Structures are given as structure tokens and as C-alpha cells.
Amino acid sequence: MNVQRVSTTFLKIMIFLAGLAVLALCIWLPVIAIKDAKVHPDTAYFLIPFLICAYGFCITFAITLYQAFKLLTYVERNNAYTKQSLKALQIIKKCAFAVIVLIFIGSITLKILSKVTNDDPAGPISLSLMGILAISIFAAIVDVLQKPLKNKLDK
Template structure:
């Protein structure tokens, strides 16, 4: 097994583990726990919509990362397919930002009416926005040279 194949295999395994941990275990467990603690509380539905929307877009982004690693493994890193994967990852990152902002706004409005302190969840949301913004900047930075390389490459 050469180094590139081993490193892409490791990254693929990490992507799969992140997908399993976040979207299969964490979200359903949190929803189940909240339903047990607050039966009949319908004010949590907007947060669940945001959480499931975030989870779906996060899963799509992880799948695109997996595809991108497959392209790198097959020496197609500088291809139109890789550029398409980066575009989808960037769109998913913006969708994740939207869902996080929507949840923050809902938490802030709910805190005004109920008197709860929403500083903790809001600060976690702001950290999520920071992390997602960094990922978006990295993807954009990777996308620009790849696009210019594909424009300069002679068509076959």
C-alpha cells in the first residue's frame, strides 16, 4: 500500500466516522433525549428542523469530500469532477451557515419570551459559524487554482 493510498484511506475512514457520529448517533439521541425531558413541548420543533437540515447538508458535504478523496486516489485531482465536488461542498457550507444562523435567531427570540438564558447555545452556534467559515474559505482557496488550471488546460 503506497503512502497516497494509505493517507486517502485514512481520511475516508475519518469522514465515515464523522458522518456516523454526527448524523446517525448524535442528532437522533439529542432529539430523543429532548422529547423525553419535555413531552408536548412544540417550541423545540424549529430547532429540530434546523438540526435535521444541518445534518442533511453536512452529510451531503461529507459525501462530496469522500468523492473528492476518491478522485485524488485515482489521480483525477485536477479534473472537472473535483471542481464540481468543491462547488457542492461550498454550497453545503453556506447551507450549514444558514441553518446555524436560523437556530441562533430562534434561540434569541425564544429567550426574549421565556426569560431563559441562551448564551451557551448561541456561543456554540457562533463557534460553528467560525468553523464553517474557515472551511468555506479553504474550499474557495482550493477552487480558484483548480479552476484556472482547468481553463488553461488544452481540451482533448
């Protein structure tokens, strides 16, 4: 077994485990929301936008994981320089931007909620900004990978 196959298999296993974590999060989100609504009934209506953003995040993240899995399969089969790989990278980049928008909407919802409850949202909002920065870096890396692939396919 060569090193490339071991590396791609390891990455596929990590993608699968991340997918399981996202699935677990999707299963537990309503349970957590119901418990929070019972504890804080005066702000329960803010859970709807939060859940929409959370499920949107989970769906786009799952799509990204699937596309990354497909991309690794193309690499394993020595088909990395194909239109399918380029399409997978484009979908990953679009999903990254969608996640950035969803995190931003979630941060705005959190800021509005903090005005109602008089809580300090600095911690969660700073974590949101760090997440936006990390995903922006990831999207830039995907864009850098996408350009030479597109140039090679255009020739």
C-alpha cells in the first residue's frame, strides 16, 4: 500500500468521523433547544433563527464533507485533474461562503438576543469571528487549489 493511498484513506476516515459528529449535532439540537426554551421561556422565540442557522450550517458542512470525500476518491484513482474535481472544489468554496453567511446571521441573532437579556455576547461573538476567519482561510486555500486545476483543464 503506497503512502498516497494511506493518506487519502486516513483523510476519508476523518471526514466520516466529522460527518458522524455533524449527524449527532443535528439529532441533539432540538433536545437542547427544548431544554433552553423551558429554562428561558421569555426568549424562546429566538431559538427559531438559531436553529435555522444551525441546521443550515450542518447541511452545508455535510455537503462540503461529501464533496471532499469525492475529491479524495478522485485523487486515489489518479483523476485529480478532471472537471469533476474542479466542480467539487467549486461546491466546497460555495459551501464555505454559505457557512460564513450563516455564522454571521447567527452572530447578529446572538447580538439581538443579548440586548433583550442584557447578557454579554463577547465570548460567543468572538468565537464566531474566529470561525469566520478560519473558514475564510479555508475558502482561500480552495480557491488557490482551484485556479491551477482550471488552467490545466483549459489547455
